[in-house]
Amino acid sequence: MEIFKILNFWIHLISGMIWIGGILFFSMILLPSIQRNLSPEVDGTFLRDIYLRFQKIVAAFVVLLLITGGINIHFSHLARGVFTQKYIWMLNTKILFFTILVTLYVLNLKNLSEIRKKHALQRIPFQDASLVLGVLIVLMAAFLKHTP
Template sequence: MWVYLICLVFHILSAMIWVGGMIFYVIVVMPVIRNPKLKDQKLTLLQLTALQFRSISYFLFILLITTGFGMLYTKGYLAEGEFVSFFSSNIGNMFILKIGLFLLLLISSLYHDFVSGPKTFDFLEKDSVQYERYRKLSGYFGRLNLLLSLGITLLGILVSRGVSIF
């Protein structure tokens, strides 16, 4: 019981920090960066905050995976007899959808954080056309990540309440 509660608390806190951090980035950091007073520091501030959030994000991803499976294990859903029946139930199907969206989020985040984001800064001084292309691509993946995160959060809330959309 205690292991489940510890996993639950860390799972919820990790999700709060991840989703809250993304929302904070969108509603606070981005508008501040667009302030004309920060014209000379804009890109440095953007790059430093992105790198800081990136390092926190992957630690949170590991915590979310660990605590998520920890909760399933302590509830007995991963036991040999329960495994098939759980994953073939409506709630199990929602869990599979949640994990699928999480994997999509992880792949999207890896691309955003290690390909499109860095290339945006690489092309800043070298090639304005490529810079603009990767800047837009990074923005698209950032918004996609936020939407996926909100969807995963909603599914997590529904699953925890025993509500199925199937």
């Protein structure tokens, strides 16, 4: 049982790191580099192709985060017993941020067919909101880890 708990937690961390890390990478490294180093005719097409591939990969990690997150809550409950009011508040806040982030992801999926038709993509949809939510989710995870 202990190995399952560890593997579940590890999968949860890796999934979150790839999704949130990907958003950070797009925002802080890829987009500025593309805009600085590629011609306007090429940069939008290049960004669109990378964005479409990233959206496909993220789908698997969203599902993994949902499953492993629920299992982590179960294991946390077993270890802690009754959750404190503070812990419940922080957990609900993290779940709210995650729900909003998933909603933005679903809205992106809804627009994928339109994005595929476009010749170029100059900006990632909901990029700034996704970045802020991702950072807040990681912050809430840190609070949860150190809250009795």
